[in-house]
Amino acid sequence: MPLGTGCSVARGARSATRLPRLRTSTCSECLRAASSSTRIPPYTSKALLHSGRPRSSAWAAAVSVAGNIVSNAVSRATKRDMPSIDPLRIVAKEMKFLTGNIRKLLGSGHPSLDRAAKYYTQAEGKHIRPLIVLLMSRATSLCPKAPHRQQATIQASAAINTSISPLSILSDFNPSADVESEPVSSDIDILPSQRRLAEITELIHTASLLHDDVIDHSVSRRGAPSANLEFGNKMAVLAGDFLLGRASVALARLRHAEVIELLATVIANLVEGEFMQLKNTARDEANPRWSEDTLTYYLQKTYLKTASLISKSCRAAALLGGADAHTVDAAYSYGKNLGLAFQLVDDMLDYTRSEAELGKPAGADLELGLATAPLLFAWKTFPELGALVGRKFSQEGDVTRARELVMQSDGIAQTRALAEDYANKAIDAISGFPDSEAKDGLIEMAVKTLQRKK
Numbered sequence: 001m002p003l004g005t006g007c008s009v010a011r012g013a014r015s016a017t018r019l020p021r022l023r024t025s026t027c028s029e030c031l032r033a034a035s036s037s038t039r040i041p042p043y044t045s046k047a048l049l050h051s052g053r054p055r056s057s058a059w060a061a062a063v064s065v066a067g068n069i070v071s072n073a074v075s076r077a078t079k080r081d082m083p084s085i086d087p088l089r090i091v092a093k094e095m096k097f098l099t100g101n102i103r104k105l106l107g108s109g110h111p112s113l114d115r116a117a118k119y120y121t122q123a124e125g126k127h128i129r130p131l132i133v134l135l136m137s138r139a140t141s142l143c144p145k146a147p148h149r150q151q152a153t154i155q156a157s158a159a160i161n162t163s164i165s166p167l168s169i170l171s172d173f174n175p176s177a178d179v180e181s182e183p184v185s186s187d188i189d190i191l192p193s194q195r196r197l198a199e200i201t202e203l204i205h206t207a208s209l210l211h212d213d214v215i216d217h218s219v220s221r222r223g224a225p226s227a228n229l230e231f232g233n234k235m236a237v238l239a240g241d242f243l244l245g246r247a248s249v250a251l252a253r254l255r256h257a258e259v260i261e262l263l264a265t266v267i268a269n270l271v272e273g274e275f276m277q278l279k280n281t282a283r284d285e286a287n288p289r290w291s292e293d294t295l296t297y298y299l300q301k302t303y304l305k306t307a308s309l310i311s312k313s314c315r316a317a318a319l320l321g322g323a324d325a326h327t328v329d330a331a332y333s334y335g336k337n338l339g340l341a342f343q344l345v346d347d348m349l350d351y352t353r354s355e356a357e358l359g360k361p362a363g364a365d366l367e368l369g370l371a372t373a374p375l376l377f378a379w380k381t382f383p384e385l386g387a388l389v390g391r392k393f394s395q396e397g398d399v400t401r402a403r404e405l406v407m408q409s410d411g412i413a414q415t416r417a418l419a420e421d422y423a424n425k426a427i428d429a430i431s432g433f434p435d436s437e438a439k440d441g442l443i444e445m446a447v448k449t450l451q452r453k454k
Contacts, residue, residue, distance in 0.1 A: 107176025210240030273304030307339025
């Protein structure tokens with residue numbers, strides 16, 4: 001599962017688009033690599049997480065992305081003759097009842113817990129993750145199937161609302177469980193197990209928001225008071241734990257071992273990523289010097305905290321549909337690259353948008369002591385940022401100075417260029433899927449990731 005930062009050249013490209021040339025300092029080795037091929041060598045390592053020395057420089061690849069002629073799938077997607085597709089419309093029937101179904105899964109016999117657990121379901125969120133799962137489910141329904149996966153697929157959809165152990169032993173009372181829900185869809189290209197997977201991904205994501213808001217001392221979420229402000233830290237943490245518990249139960253009832261393994265690993269990845277985020281560099285030095293490893297560390301953390309859920313849920317959607325191995329791998333690659341692009345844009349918006357536009361505090365990353373991609377790119381140009389990174393911008397004036405230096409550099413432009421590269425790779429990953437509205441919707445999701453304002 002390498003975190004490639006090399007630029008993707010989409011299959012069948014007939015023209016090349018020049019990315020804006022940014023002010024960079026490129027080594028002779030990178031220039032030789034760039035002159036010999038339009039494809040930047042991807043960063044690969046023997047292990048994705050925590051170990052292994054990269055065989056090629058993540059930083060050099062990122063710089064090359066920002067300064068070389070590449071074949072640009074995103075640009076081609078935005079210049080298509082067909083009108084822009086609304087991904088939400090393609091799975092509108094499934095998405096219509098998503099929140100209601102999630103609230104049904106979250107019922108608790110304890111009124112205070114019930115209210116806290118459902119708190120973030122009251123405000124209408126973007127629901128990006130379940131939307132991607134449903135689009136991937138529909139897109140891969142047209143792909144080749146793996147006969148040996150058919151039995152697991154049948155089992156996964158047969159009894160998603162039925163307990164495996166006796167209810168008397170489970171000792172779990174959910175007053176919402178017996179409430180009749182409106183039928184979502186009779187379409188066979190999105191299975192009941194895949195719709196449930198979409199709901200599970202949103203449960204896991206929402207649980208991470210509850211925990212993150214406590215860790216970050218957030219005061220707002222989606223334009224309303226954060227759960228930790230509304231209920232207190234202890235209740236917000238417990239509510240997040242409860243969501244993960246309900247997600248785990250729903251996941252087990254899919255009765256699909258590989259999907260259970262994937263999504264259970266996501267929960268562990270979220271915690272690992274949060275621990276990595278406690279440090280801005282791998283060694284967490286007091287006065288670090290810039291090195292190529294800083295970007296590698298950041299990308300590893302970003303995969304764990306953001307891209308893991310999207311990539312593994314995309315892979316799980318393909319598995320639940322009985323897709324063959326090539327399709328399953330392509331679904332994972334799409335989700336991994338889209339997730340990395342999404343977080344890069346998020347980190348960029350923290351510097352370029354206001355609190356009113358974002359619906360949450362702007363400039364929060366520096367206030368929290370976090371060095372994200374725009375600052376990491378700026379750091380090479382302005383070595384004085386090292387001292388600020390080492391003390392996590394804790395002294396008076398550090399946040400203001402760091403922001404000034406980022407704005408004086410090409411850090412934001414390079415972050416956008418790297419995000420565009422990952423979006424290219426996401427689109428390229430599904431180029432072999434049969435043509436369909438759902439495939440177009442997935443492409444549009446990659447394009448919209450770069451265009452989003454909040």
